[in-house]
Amino acid sequence: MHLSIPSTKKQQLFEQLQHANLAFQQRYPGDLPNRQAVHTVYGGANLFKHDLAINLGKKALETFETYAPNFVVFGQVFQLNGMAQLNTKHQSPDAIRQQYEALTTDAQKKHPAHLSYQVYHKVKQKLQTEAVEDFRIDFEDGYGNRSNAEEDETALSAAHELAKGMQNNTLPPFIGIRIKPFTEEMKERGLRTLDIFISTLVKATKGKLPNNFVVMLPKVTIPEQVSTLVACFEALEEALKLPNGALKMEMMVETTQSIMDYEGRVPLFAFIKAAKNRCIATHFGTYDYTASCGITAKYQEMNHPVCDFAHHITKVALAHTGIWLSDGATNTMPIGPHRGDNLTYLQLRENRDTVHNAWKKGYDHIRHSLWNGYYQGWDLNPAQLPMRYAAVFAFFLESYDDAVERLKTFVDKAARATLIGDVFDDAATGQGLLNYFLRALNSGAITEADVLQTGLSLEEIRSRSFKWILENRKK
Numbered sequence: 001m002h003l004s005i006p007s008t009k010k011q012q013l014f015e016q017l018q019h020a021n022l023a024f025q026q027r028y029p030g031d032l033p034n035r036q037a038v039h040t041v042y043g044g045a046n047l048f049k050h051d052l053a054i055n056l057g058k059k060a061l062e063t064f065e066t067y068a069p070n071f072v073v074f075g076q077v078f079q080l081n082g083m084a085q086l087n088t089k090h091q092s093p094d095a096i097r098q099q100y101e102a103l104t105t106d107a108q109k110k111h112p113a114h115l116s117y118q119v120y121h122k123v124k125q126k127l128q129t130e131a132v133e134d135f136r137i138d139f140e141d142g143y144g145n146r147s148n149a150e151e152d153e154t155a156l157s158a159a160h161e162l163a164k165g166m167q168n169n170t171l172p173p174f175i176g177i178r179i180k181p182f183t184e185e186m187k188e189r190g191l192r193t194l195d196i197f198i199s200t201l202v203k204a205t206k207g208k209l210p211n212n213f214v215v216m217l218p219k220v221t222i223p224e225q226v227s228t229l230v231a232c233f234e235a236l237e238e239a240l241k242l243p244n245g246a247l248k249m250e251m252m253v254e255t256t257q258s259i260m261d262y263e264g265r266v267p268l269f270a271f272i273k274a275a276k277n278r279c280i281a282t283h284f285g286t287y288d289y290t291a292s293c294g295i296t297a298k299y300q301e302m303n304h305p306v307c308d309f310a311h312h313i314t315k316v317a318l319a320h321t322g323i324w325l326s327d328g329a330t331n332t333m334p335i336g337p338h339r340g341d342n343l344t345y346l347q348l349r350e351n352r353d354t355v356h357n358a359w360k361k362g363y364d365h366i367r368h369s370l371w372n373g374y375y376q377g378w379d380l381n382p383a384q385l386p387m388r389y390a391a392v393f394a395f396f397l398e399s400y401d402d403a404v405e406r407l408k409t410f411v412d413k414a415a416r417a418t419l420i421g422d423v424f425d426d427a428a429t430g431q432g433l434l435n436y437f438l439r440a441l442n443s444g445a446i447t448e449a450d451v452l453q454t455g456l457s458l459e460e461i462r463s464r465s466f467k468w469i470l471e472n473r474k475k
Helices: 007-027 052-067 071-078 093-101 105-110 114-129 148-168 187-205 223-240 268-274 286-292 305-318 345-371 382-397 400-412 427-443 448-452 458-463 466-474
Strands: 039-044 134-138 174-178 213-217 248-253 279-284 324-326 377-379 418-420 423-425
Touching (some): 039 052, 039 382, 052 114, 052 382, 071 093, 071 114, 071 345, 071 382, 093 114, 114 382, 148 187, 187 223, 213 223, 213 279, 223 248, 223 268, 268 279, 268 305, 279 305, 286 305, 305 324, 345 377, 345 382, 377 382, 382 427, 400 427, 400 466, 427 448, 427 466, 458 466
Parallel strands (some): 039 134, 039 377, 174 213, 213 248
């Protein structure tokens, strides 16, 4: 066989291509295998205590048990699949529960109460065991502009409380602080708070940082704000004898300039590059962003089209970089207007309706985020935690059985396209199905045992690559 391209020329060309390919792979390493929190709870730094996450969990559980006393009410509030078919007018919630629990496992899956029953108990268990996954000690919007002396004192006290939480093991799995932005007006205050907080914390803990600790930089508009924060990290690490790279950051997308700069470019990757591998995530600031788009207060909602545009741009710009994406918060609080022990029936009903309406609104917002591929969001009050987990767990559980069957069939046929029902699967869908199980497992909606029902091994699941699974099975 005659080849026209000399081997020396081919080698030269492939060496150049290899350099470009490896550079591309370094820029886009893919999703991180680490656990990503499903939410971040924000609270003013002046209110932070070492056991705050535990107390927030207790308040969330109290709200849940008050306004969702059983899985029937719970399912009705969130309009979960199957609830419309239940005969709740002639059957009490307890009678429905007894009927459901008396069925076989296969029969339960066909019962209209199945999803509500499963999600309800998973939410309750989550609130009892780990209601708060991530908490941000807030020195920005949640804290406000106070005197320098007061913010200095808050930075000291919050750092000591964080150190106490480390000692007593009362912190959530993820935690961090949000400082003021590095704008011209706020840079001095933002850096001073960071310096006081980190210096105090490291001194109190003898050189240790909490697990999964991050510093959030809000209102990022130019790469230089990020690179300056990184330089401050380097100076702190050197002065406090912390390991290089110990301090991590995340940034906020909450201005139009974060999405498109003055030359018409998307600057998000430049922000990540300026972080020098220290950036963990980007968080979306719903209300600052909608305000910067000129949206009036009544329509500043998470599902507004301008937010969807920003989400899609961010997702495209940062896809496969390993940067986690988080949506914003619903600012309608599920808190009844009436307080006290001796409330009238009408007052109790008004409280219930207020909480239920706010829950459903927040639930819909969270489902919208999940649909857009944003698997993390913000919560501002413990009363929002039930709706957070209701949305996340229902989102994954309602399609679990179908996903198991589709992935099992796909793997068995070793990537040959197959028609299941009216959905045509191809190799990309195989990766999408695997992503579903990875995300569902990460969220706590399903367990490893649930994933094994697909016929995959734990090693295959943790590979995170459908291509790798098929190649190894062919071997």
